[in-house]
Amino acid sequence: MKTALEYRDAWQLLVSTVLSAQTTDENVNKVAPKLFAEWPTPEDLANAPLEAVEQVVYSTGYYRQKAKSVVSLAADVVDKFGGEVPDSLDDLVTLRGVGRKTASVVLAEVWDRPAIAVDTHVKRVASRLGITAYTDPTKIEFHLKALLPKREWSGVSMRMIQFGRDVCDARKPRCGECPLADRCAYETKASDPG
Numbered sequence: 001m002k003t004a005l006e007y008r009d010a011w012q013l014l015v016s017t018v019l020s021a022q023t024t025d026e027n028v029n030k031v032a033p034k035l036f037a038e039w040p041t042p043e044d045l046a047n048a049p050l051e052a053v054e055q056v057v058y059s060t061g062y063y064r065q066k067a068k069s070v071v072s073l074a075a076d077v078v079d080k081f082g083g084e085v086p087d088s089l090d091d092l093v094t095l096r097g098v099g100r101k102t103a104s105v106v107l108a109e110v111w112d113r114p115a116i117a118v119d120t121h122v123k124r125v126a127s128r129l130g131i132t133a134y135t136d137p138t139k140i141e142f143h144l145k146a147l148l149p150k151r152e153w154s155g156v157s158m159r160m161i162q163f164g165r166d167v168c169d170a171r172k173p174r175c176g177e178c179p180l181a182d183r184c185a186y187e188t189k190a191s192d193p194g
């Protein structure tokens with residue numbers, strides 16, 4: 001299972017993942033092509049006028065912060081890695097605006113590297129199913145890595161995210177139609193109509 005974000009390479013997925021905070025992937029997919037048409041490479045974006053970037057990313061929300069983030073991200077990719085997105089977690093997290101979650105998305109999606117991205121859906125689903133008692137995303141990531149064989153890592157986040165969206169919704173989990181209901185530890189599921 002793949003992300004719904006559309007991208008051509010690691011650079012585009014990195015930028016789109018930053019833009020996807022607090023908005024839908026669909027929204028990002030409308031905006032990102034304009035951004036990449038205007039400034040195709042990290043070098044181009046690193047030198048782009050901030051106000052012009054703000055205008056392009058405006059509809060994704062938090063546009064000032066996001067414009068700043070993608071421009072400084074571009075500058076870091078150029079300054080630290082010669083314009084090429086690095087393919088290791090330790091290097092990716094040195095880029096401004098890139099945490100373990102974003103780095104793991106890029107590693108798993110683009111290069112099929114063993115990585116587990118823990119976002120709000122993964123966190124919620126893992127907790128409700130009683131898979132982990134941790135609440136810190138990094139601890140959840142390491143716990144999941146300890147539980148699962150390495151070959152499963154790159155696919156597990158997207159499956160959990162999709163399951164969180166389709167079935168185990170944050171506010172209204174559809175417990176009545178959930179295939180995992182009989183092994184779910186979520187305490188309020190019995191009273192939920194699904």
Ligand code: SF4
Pocket residue numbers: 128129167168169173174175176178179180181182184185186189
């Ligand atoms: S039974 Fe309900 S709370 Fe448990 S995993 Fe399924 S949808 Fe989520």
